[in-house]
Amino acid sequence: MSNSKKVVLAYSGGLDTSYCVAYLKNELNLEVHTVLVETGGFTEEELNEVEEKALSLGAASHKTIDEVDDFYQQIIRYLVYGNVLKNHTYPLSVSAERVSQAIAVAEYAKTLNADYIAHGSTGAGNDQIRFDLVFNVMVPDLEILTPIRDQQLSREEEVEFLKGYGVDLDWEEAQYSVNKGLWGTTVGGAETLTSHLPLPNDAWPSQLEKNGSEIVELEFDEGELVGVGGRNMDPVEAIRTLDELGSAYAIGRDVHVGDTIIGIKGRVGFEAAAPLIIINAHRQLEKHTLTKWQLYWKDQLGEWYGQMLHEGQFLDPVMRNIEAFMEDTQETVSGTVKVSLHPYRYEILGISSDNDLMQSSFGDYGEMNKAWSGEDVKGFSKILSNQINLHRSVHNDQS
Incomplete structure (x- = not known):
């Protein structure tokens, strides 16, 4: 058995995390345990290839955690309840994944009694914050190791380092990064x-x-x-x-x-x-x-929920409060x-829908009113105008 200290590494099989395996094992003399958290992006064949690669690079063990169902239950369904689209465009595909993956990696590190926890994020993006933040909350006693971020390596430097340890895999340089x-x-x-x-x-x-x-x-x-x-x-x-x-x-x-x-x-x-x-x-x-106000407040809280999730703040207790509100609104x-x-x-x-509020007997919009009279509307409109008229009279607004 190795007397080296254990590090759990969030591993994807790509060049950056593969460099991390070799660096953590050979340069820092750590016992590296890789873990891939599956959130719906890999085939069975791809998962097997990732495991083989990790072990060939020197990982002491590799584990795949199937998190797809929990990913849906804990995060995705609330993104649907809240109709969450970042900047009215993006459904937070990667943001949601990374939080789910970071939580699963941290839980795994606990089961192994790891001494360190690591990820392969660079220093230029959002993922470094998401992983760090979750790790700081869930495993605060573990030092976070981030070789790629700390060393600011180019792709070529990573490939050459791996070759130095006899690793000469086909690191195809794709024009695009696809997640x-x-x-x-x-x-x-x-x-x-x-x-x-x-x-x-x-x-x-x-x-x-x-x-x-x-x-x-x-x-x-x-x-x-x-x-x-x-x-x-x-x-x-x-x-x-x-x-x-x-x-x-x-x-x-x-x-x-x-x-x-x-x-x-x-x-x-x-x-x-x-x-x-x-x-x-x-x-x-x-x-x-x-109703109108259910829709209004869902929009406000959905926006906040998406922003907090995007920034890695999923574990803040206010997120559970927002989830409770959103779930309660879904009954109908x-x-x-x-x-x-x-x-x-x-x-x-x-x-x-049996719950369609347009099926009401109150009336058809723009066509027929059935539950109020014209006199009712006249009085309602007069009362509704009171505050505007009050403001205009005080400020002599005649425009």
Whole structure:
């Protein structure tokens, strides 16, 4: 048995985290235990390849943690309840993943009685904050090791270092950095590093496979997607099924421009067919089944929830308070939403719900009032104008 101290490394199989394995083992003489947290982005074959690579690099052990269901239950469903789109555009695909992954890595480090915990983030992005923050809360006694951030290495320097230890794998230099997960795929690099260039068509992982159009029915039960196209299924399966349908039409492509946690602007492409369709279908259903003030306060708290999650603050207790509010609002958000899929776009056609507030006997908007008279409206309008008239009279506002 090794007498070296243990370090648990969040491992993806890429060049940066592979460098970390070799560096932590050979330069710091640590016993390296790699862990990959699966949040919906890997095939079984890819997971096996990642494990083989980690062990070949010298890891003492490798573990894959399937976090997909917990990722949905703990985070994604609240992003749906809150209709969360960062800057009204981005469904927080990577932000949500990293928090879920960091929590799972920290829990694993506890079970191994690790001495250190490590990740391969650079010093230029958001992920370093998300991992550090979660680790500081969940395993505050463990020192966080970040070789890539600390050494500011180029890709070429990392490759040469690995060759020095006999590791000469095919580190293909992709033009784009692609991160795939259950809640969307991001595409970074090249054009996204500019402010004016669009991503070319071949940069998107999903290509147009279908022309024409089709209508798909989405079934929601208390805010959760539980059926697609007439088939009942659990929410994770429903997300995957809808994503496959939407991606065939190349739906969900966009570019997000946002403010990073460290204060600089960032630009990233993403494709998220299922998240965008689900959120907008859910929002439409809510417009029919919730009251004006429920919708208003959900918008405010959903915005805050997304901002806190984006900045790695998921473990703050206020997040549980917001989740409780949002979940409580979903009691009546059940029904069917019809969506029309077309190449590169989708259209919400309408909803059917037993809780549809438009089915009220009070009246039809712009057509017929059934629960009040014209005299009632005259009095209501007069009272409603009182404060405006009071202000105008005091300030002699005659305009």
